[in-house]
Amino acid sequence: xEPKSMSKQLRARRTLxxxxxxxxxxxxxxxxxxxxxxxxxxxxxxxxxVSLLPGSSLAHNLQILKGxxxxxxxxxxxxxxxxxxxxxxxxYFSALSAYALTAYDFKGKKIIYGFIIALxxxxxxxxxxxxxxxxxxxxxxxxxxPLILPVICAxxxxxxxxxxxxxxxxxxxxxxxxxxxxxxxxxxxxxMLPMMKPGLATMGIFGFIFSWNNFMMPxxxxxxxxxxxxxxxxxxxxxxxxxxxVVEWGAVYVGVSIAIAPTILxxxxxxxxxxxxxxxxxxxx
Amino acid sequence: MENTKKSVRKKKSNFEKYNRFGYxxxxxxxxxxxxxxxxxxxxxxxxxxxxxxxxxxxxxATNVGxxxxxxxLTSTPLFMKALGNSVMLWIFTFIPQVLLALILAAWWxxxxxxxxxxxxxxxxxxxxxxxMAASIAALFGGIFGYPTGLANLLLQNLHLxxxxxxxxxxxxxxxxxxxFIQFWMWYGQTSIVYIAGITSIDEGLFEAARIDGxxxxxIFRRITLPLLRPIVLYTFVTSxxxxxxxxxxxxIMTQGGPQNGVYTLSIxxxxxAFAYRNYGLASAASVLLLIxxxxxxxxxxxxxxxxVNIGGEG
Numbered sequence: 255x256e257p258k259s260m261s262k263q264l265r266a267r268r269t270l271x272x273x274x275x276x277x278x279x280x281x282x283x284x285x286x287x288x289x290x291x292x293x294x295x296x297x298x299x300x301x302x303x304v305s306l307l308p309g310s311s312l313a314h315n316l317q318i319l320k321g322x323x324x325x326x327x328x329x330x331x332x333x334x335x336x337x338x339x340x341x342x343x344x345x346y347f348s349a350l351s352a353y354a355l356t357a358y359d360f361k362g363k364k365i366i367y368g369f370i371i372a373l374x375x376x377x378x379x380x381x382x383x384x385x386x387x388x389x390x391x392x393x394x395x396x397x398x399x400p401l402i403l404p405v406i407c408a409x410x411x412x413x414x415x416x417x418x419x420x421x422x423x424x425x426x427x428x429x430x431x432x433x434x435x436x437x438x439x440x441x442x443x444x445x446m447l448p449m450m451k452p453g454l455a456t457m458g459i460f461g462f463i464f465s466w467n468n469f470m471m472p473x474x475x476x477x478x479x480x481x482x483x484x485x486x487x488x489x490x491x492x493x494x495x496x497x498x499x500v501v502e503w504g505a506v507y508v509g510v511s512i513a514i515a516p517t518i519l520x521x522x523x524x525x526x527x528x529x530x531x532x533x534x535x536x537x538x539x
Numbered sequence: 540m541e542n543t544k545k546s547v548r549k550k551k552s553n554f555e556k557y558n559r560f561g562y563x564x565x566x567x568x569x570x571x572x573x574x575x576x577x578x579x580x581x582x583x584x585x586x587x588x589x590x591x592x593x594x595x596x597x598x599x600a601t602n603v604g605x606x607x608x609x610x611x612l613t614s615t616p617l618f619m620k621a622l623g624n625s626v627m628l629w630i631f632t633f634i635p636q637v638l639l640a641l642i643l644a645a646w647w648x649x650x651x652x653x654x655x656x657x658x659x660x661x662x663x664x665x666x667x668x669x670x671m672a673a674s675i676a677a678l679f680g681g682i683f684g685y686p687t688g689l690a691n692l693l694l695q696n697l698h699l700x701x702x703x704x705x706x707x708x709x710x711x712x713x714x715x716x717x718x719f720i721q722f723w724m725w726y727g728q729t730s731i732v733y734i735a736g737i738t739s740i741d742e743g744l745f746e747a748a749r750i751d752g753x754x755x756x757x758i759f760r761r762i763t764l765p766l767l768r769p770i771v772l773y774t775f776v777t778s779x780x781x782x783x784x785x786x787x788x789x790x791i792m793t794q795g796g797p798q799n800g801v802y803t804l805s806i807x808x809x810x811x812a813f814a815y816r817n818y819g820l821a822s823a824a825s826v827l828l829l830i831x832x833x834x835x836x837x838x839x840x841x842x843x844x845x846x847v848n849i850g851g852e853g
Contacts, residue, residue: 264651264652267652268652268654271646271652271654272654275656275660278660278663278664279660279663279664281723282663282664282666282667282723282727283663283666285675285678285679285682286670286678288678288682288689289678289681292681300687301687302687303692304689304692304693304696347567347568347571350564350567350568351564351565351567351568353564354560354561354562354563354564354565355561355565357561358557358558358559358560358561358564359558359561360558360559360561360562363561366565372836372840373572373576375776375777375780375832375833375836376576376580376829376832376833377780377783377784377828377829377832378784379784379805379808379825379828380580380583380825380826380828380829380832381575381576381579381580381582381583381825382579382583382808382812382825383579383582383583383586383808383812383818383821383822383825384578384579384580384581384582384583384584384585384586384822385575385579385582385583386812386813387579387582387586387597387818388578388579388582403571403575404571404574404575404576405571406567406568406570406571406575407568407569407571407572407575407576412568432557438557438560438563438564442564463669466671467670467671467672467673469671469672469673469786469787469791470786470787470805470809473813474809474813484671484673485671485672485673485674485787486673488671488673488674488676488677488791489673489677489791491677492676492677492680492791492792503681503684506677506681507678507681509677510674510677510678513671513673513674514670514671514674517669517670517671518666518669518670521662521666521669522662525662525665526658528665528669529658529661529662529665529731
């Protein structure tokens with residue numbers, strides 16, 4: 255094999271790979287483009303043909319969406335509140351736990367770490383019914399506390415931050431602060447948290463998106479329509495518009511666009527954190 | 540590093556007492572674990588041995604021993620169907636997902652190919668994974684809608700079908716859509732995990748093989764795949780456990796229909812508990828879910844226990 259034909263063959267292979275990537279790219283994007291375009295088209299347009307050009311019915315579709323008696327802006331506010339609170343809590347406490355496991359030597363440390371990894375594997379549905387009954391006893395149905403507070407114990411986040419900390423932790427900083435008389439908590443707040451920023455950002459984004467997209471827990475715990483989160487509103491919308499008996503698809507697409515747009519925007523801005531952290535532990539589908 | 544160790548040894552008596560903060564800082568985690576995971580789990584297990592239903596409290600519920608488990612396994616065809624559906628949907632999702640992810644990872648890490656724009660493509664392929672499953676269910680409900688969703692319009696324009704096809708009235712049509720969505724949402728994530736795995740393999744091994752005249756295919760089969768095995772195993776287990784929990788997409792799209800074709804284990808648990816208020820039976824099903832997950836996880840951890848390594852030397 256002479257080098258020239260080799261490189262020719264290589265170039266052909268690369269071209270085929272790029273074509274394949276192009277197909278996968280279309281596959282990833284077309285559903286979202288279809289959704290965005292159709293949220294601006296009238297029902298007649300949507301049902302009579304496919305188009306990539308936006309229509310002029312966005313305002314009309316928004317009006318219909320409003321007519322379903324659903325306030326998507328309120329749903330977005332609710333989802334944002336829950337997601338921000340739970341992200342802040344899980345970032346702080348997961349960092350604290352990861353710091354404890356990285357910086358200190360104590361008996362049972364390895365067992366605790368192994369235990370945390372094992373916890374990642376336990377499906378949420380296993381404790382769901384007990385959790386629901388427990389929240390009834392505490393009178394916490396239709397309350398955001400059970401959707402926010404449990405993230406104190408977020409094994410996947412702790413696992414990810416432990417792995418991250420093992421690459422950035424340097425005992426010298428802590429020791430010199432100790433010599434200056436700083437307390438352990440102060441060392442964590444003033445030195446370690448800033449040092450972990452990139453890892454915390456990645457973990458925080460995943461935590462936020464997980465909470466933003468979470469459907470099952472709010473579905474179980476929330477019954478008051480005013481407290482509905484976005485995924486719950488999407489479900490109501492689908493039940494109204496979908497199920498084969500087409501109502502106003504334009505309105506459905508507007509609603510779904512409203513629910514998805516913040517994620518897509520955040521994703522495009524922050525993708526370098528996300529792709530880098532894509533191998534963080536966690537259960538998937 | 541040497542210096543640090545020496546000075547630490549010198550002041551060891553001073554510093555050793557700080558190590559108890561390791562316990563203190565783990566207190567919030569353990570409180571959260573006890574309250575929100577362990578107690579609810581034990582409560583669920585306790586409920587699984589009772590006939591708790593309706594608005595009964597735990598104290599009023601009758602202890603029925605293992606009756607719920609016997610009922611589920613011997614006389615609840617819907618449970619067996621849900622379990623079978625979950626496993627089947629997972630198999631059809633996992634196999635193509637792993638094959639494609641392996642191919643993508645092999646291409647991306649192949650120095651000879653030197654592919655450009657990998658940042659862009661990774662971002663795009665990973666995108667569906669970030670999107671709310673509820674929204675994706677609604678969106679695909681529209682795309683495969685009857686009679687005028689995108690799929691039907693396109694298939695008719697291309698003259699592949701003469702009449703619109705009602706995907707959501709066909710068991711395999713609906714299953715195909717659920718399988719496609721799960722595959723579509725996860726292959727990008729899996730390929731990124733595999734890329735990280737391949738990148739951590741010693742480059743010298745590939746070099747040596749190349750010098751010996753091995754082809755890309757041989758290198759992939761003889762070096763990459765065997766060394767990637769623990770990571771493939773890891774994705775196998777997390778994906779399986781995740782697969783048993785699939786809920787949002789089939790639930791929102793068709794409530795598990797048609798003919799319970801995509802009625803999953805999680806839909807079964809949800810409906811038994813929160814639609815019919817059969818808490819005993821639902822809890823028993825969730826305990827079986829725990830047992831299945833635990834068995835699969837333990838088998839995996841036995842496979843690569845030595846790889847679990849705590850961060851830093853302490």
